Amino acid sequence: MEHHGASPGPAGLVAFAVACYTFFGLFIGFVPSTGLPMLSAWLMGGFVVQIIVAKMELEHGELLGGNVFCFFQGFFMLTGAISCFFKWLCPILGVAYDVRVEGLGWGACTLALILWSPAYFKKSNGTFSLAIISTDIALVLISLKDLGFIGGAAVSKVIAFALLIAGTLGIYVASAVQLNSAFGKTVLPLLPPLIKSEASETA
Template sequence: MSEHEGWATPGPAGLVALAMACFGFYAVLSGTVTKDAAPILGIWLIGGFVVQIVVALVELKGGHTTGGNVFLFFSAFFMLVGGLENVFKYYASIYGWKIDATLDGWLWLPLLISLILWTFAYLKESSAIMSLVVVLLDVAVFFITFMDMGKLGHQYAPIAAYFLLVAGVGALWVAAAGIVNTAFGKAVLPLPGPFLK
């Protein structure tokens, strides 16, 4: 039986789901796996959607505007749409369906702009490591957006891949610190304070 009143934050689970997506996209963008892995990535992203939608709702209920809203749009677009689209694009390529995937970049553009503008809230409210994760995601999403739009060549994919990989590792650190530090009731795994006071 829990000693806590109300619900504990599921934020660490959401960060693990984010890390899973970052590692998966790293593998695809870096060429570590072939494009034939797209349906598997898609299914895992849909699983991440389930985790992140729960996190978003609980965080919003707890009054956490920044994290709740970011998890909400990440759950919908990064996870659910990304997952379904990976599966769809894979089968479209097999069956020769003609699709104009450059629309992806245009649809990612408002997400990129929002993420960049909301980064300032992370710099003020979150640990330095979480803020760094968001900045790394800003850079990765920038390259993915403009590659999908056709404005940047896919030779930039490794840059996005490595930024995602490092962001994923940072998300795992923040998630672990949230779980371990709560269990011990003290800072076992350090989380430096916000960049902005």
């Protein structure tokens, strides 16, 4: 009998939440630049988790989730970890760097996620879709900030709280999947998809 492994999605969402929470501390000003090496370490942990999640999701035929986890582990986690480390190291070495290249990189990731978001709105529960929307907002602002088009404490706070909301919703969805599966009933409710299927509309 063919065996299909369990979904690693909840673990991937927890890793995503860890990144969101740690970046929240950075953008809100709670964590100073001296915390960047530690942030790099935590992002590397998230990279390990999400590369496993991406592989398993793709093997399970999850085109959308597998690909999103795939580029998140590469850019949000691995590249983010390396970037944070060098943002800490370069000033110590007296080496100048230009974050505008990051703005372009984040811009590409952001554009992809925004264009893919409607697929989440149709296929995923509405609670997770809200996390995607919050992530979209944060990434748009991060891209514009790194490109030098916007800045200031107010922008950083909006980014911080958008990430906090996204991470918290990610933890909630991951917990709902685990608890609802374990108890065989709805313990933590999830919103219906934001885009209803034609079948549900005609039912």
